[in-house]
Amino acid sequence: MKEWINELNSFFSANQVLTEPADRYSYSFDGSFGEYLPDAVVQVKTKEEVVHVMKTANRYKVPVTPRGQGTCLSGGPLPVKGGIVLDTSQWPASIDVTPDDLIAVVSPGVLTASINQEVEKYGLTYPPDPSSAHVSTIGGNLAENSGGPRGLKYGVTKDYVIGLELVTPEGEIIKTGGRTIKNVTGFDLTKLVIGSEGTLGVITKATLKLVPKPPAVQTLMAVFDEVELSGKAISKTLTSGILPSKMEFMDQASVQAVENYKPSGLPVDAAALLMIELDGRAEAIKAEVIQVEKIMKELGAKDIVVPKNEEEAAKIWQARKQVSPAIAKIKPTKVSEDATVPRSKIAEMMERLKVIKEKYNIELVVFGHAGDGNLHPNIMCDKRNEEEMIRVEQAVGEIFEAAVELGGTLSGEHGIGTMKAPFMEQELGSAGLDMMKRIKDSWDPNGIMNPGKMFPERDQKLVLRNE
């Protein structure tokens, strides 16, 4: 047994440090791609335990990879250099709401969806809504800066975090931000840590900003014969003075996949669907629905569905949520991207994706959060087919290239992790990447905090094949 494992064993209860092959294997993969076996898993439940792990790991120069529920789509919790997986999912859930301050203080292992269940009792809401909210931990959301459909109106995880407690790579506890909405005391370490994918420390507590829960919600669905028209309808809506809470897009392939998987009555002959949600006061929504219907008609929507009640609306959103499981049935491997472009470039990006699909003869499905330009091109493939995977690798590279060329970014909400690291310099330039690395090196001089993540190694390339 390695000396550092003995040292952890002598500090922790017997069942907190896992070193059996079966346990290690269950922590070797996440919602993305690839398998990497850790040497040990430590299930931490207090900040003092995190401090102990970090100080030990830093002394022995052992890698530490924090992990929530492992729903990550970019490899954040994969222990690519072995070492310790620091599992925060067993941390006792604590959601401490102060309604008068419009804040909630949460522990890292809390399931994201349970935050809303709790704060709704006070007429408040925590807006970020990643599709995995019912299974993902807030700790994972914080590390990856998760998005979701409501990002359009409400922003992403980062926009709702005003304070953190963090254990640094060297095992010091620091406090960033606080309990106030406004705070300009020093550098904004809170927003630096959110989205840093576990490379700058371990989040042990977070103070979240809440907003009043909108009293009313209304869904609409618009059906288009041409993808381009749906793109124009998005722009037109967003410049009409209306900011919907959601504006989701599905292409024909994703509509057909859903209807083959769990029929929801979606129009299978549509080239594109827009699913829109308006929220606010009932008086305002009534007027906005009329305005949005008018815009959709003017832009050539061939049908507009306005659900009459909550059940009908829920059915539409349920269909949207089925896209991911539905397309996963098409082929055994799903490569899920989230390249994001400025809103006005959505139609152009769709065109580029069509060309890439044909060029590499791949099965490409496009859906996503169109209102903020955050598309989800998904490639359905079979990782056992090496020839196909080479084509997929090339296609993914071209998707990133297209997004960056159109003024967009590699990742809107899934993160960089292992898969997008090789493309970082393309977007950031070498000087930009260097400034990020300087921060990482100054905080983590031994390079033990989630190594192998987000910064490319020399000549690193995207590889989706087993080597």
Next chain:
Amino acid sequence: MKEWINELNSFFSANQVLTEPADRYSYSFDGSFGEYLPDAVVQVKTKEEVVHVMKTANRYKVPVTPRGQGTCLSGGPLPVKGGIVLDTSQWPASIDVTPDDLIAVVSPGVLTASINQEVEKYGLTYPPDPSSAHVSTIGGNLAENSGGPRGLKYGVTKDYVIGLELVTPEGEIIKTGGRTIKNVTGFDLTKLVIGSEGTLGVITKATLKLVPKPPAVQTLMAVFDEVELSGKAISKTLTSGILPSKMEFMDQASVQAVENYKPSGLPVDAAALLMIELDGRAEAIKAEVIQVEKIMKELGAKDIVVPKNEEEAAKIWQARKQVSPAIAKIKPTKVSEDATVPRSKIAEMMERLKVIKEKYNIELVVFGHAGDGNLHPNIMCDKRNEEEMIRVEQAVGEIFEAAVELGGTLSGEHGIGTMKAPFMEQELGSAGLDMMKRIKDSWDPNGIMNPGKMFPERDQKLVLRNE
């Protein structure tokens, strides 16, 4: 003439490098406290010029302090270590709006208020509204992460910046973020730089996020006999499902100061005034006004004023804007603080301020953005009176202590600069401060970028006297 000045002179046009005593003197002060003479002023107009200044300064290890219009209330643009003041206020104004993307790309010298004048043509708005918007540059707002009344609903400058072009302390041009709302590619350098008070580089371009301009606005004013009741009315409103765009507070001393200065018809016998602005769709505001009136009455407001038209509303906001100039008439020196507490602690903070006022026998006036806990305690004094200034120094120290004890922060929106640096460790702890310094040192190894700002020097104390 110093060698580095000769080198700048050989690169720049004659009128861009100022070394005459009169010119240097005009750059030796800002909207805060203290005077520091720079060795030279360079009026830059392009990013290439900034690169040249930074590379030269870095080679000669000469301090560089960026400056916009100098309206800063915390000493950001003061060249406390001499060297170069880099004046961006002469930079040609450029506001490039892309309405379909809901963004505007701006140059650093643009006046903040002119951004809204431009984007309103497209039915859009840039929400941050520091009181100095009509005279301050966006570059200064970005460096200081300026707030304003609308922070309550809309957040602060940082919440509206999605991309930057930055010249690093070593003279490299980097791009942070981009033109998309969602972006998780690498560390969030954008939000690290915003509010870093010019210590991490020079911002040469910014991409701002815009939102649809709310179609309707309604003002209300509530008059209270007790400060505590006004605090409770704020909390009650914010947990009722309503999020006003502004919720401003004035204490009796500030009401009386305004009425002595420019009579506006405010009730001089009121213990506290709340000025509230609701925005959104007309249909929704109508219902919200009734709800807010009800809350104010329930909480014991003795009078509620609902302006009947824009002129009447403008008069109320004009009175609020007069507080700063009005109190400046009371005594020659104004020490303006912006200690911020969680909303639920506003009443308690007011009580603490009253005790401090009596203990040190100082003239203390309190007003500010109560809806987000961002109060502005202002001390009126005379800097030529040494005995008084010692009392003021002690009172300021206790104000910071009270804010931090109540879970708040030293500064909500004005920044740390020179005056609050001695109190940084009190809020952040030594480990937290150390992690900030590591970033600074890794980005600016020669320590030339706005030195003397925000990080305290050994045993540094607040000194408001001329020494």
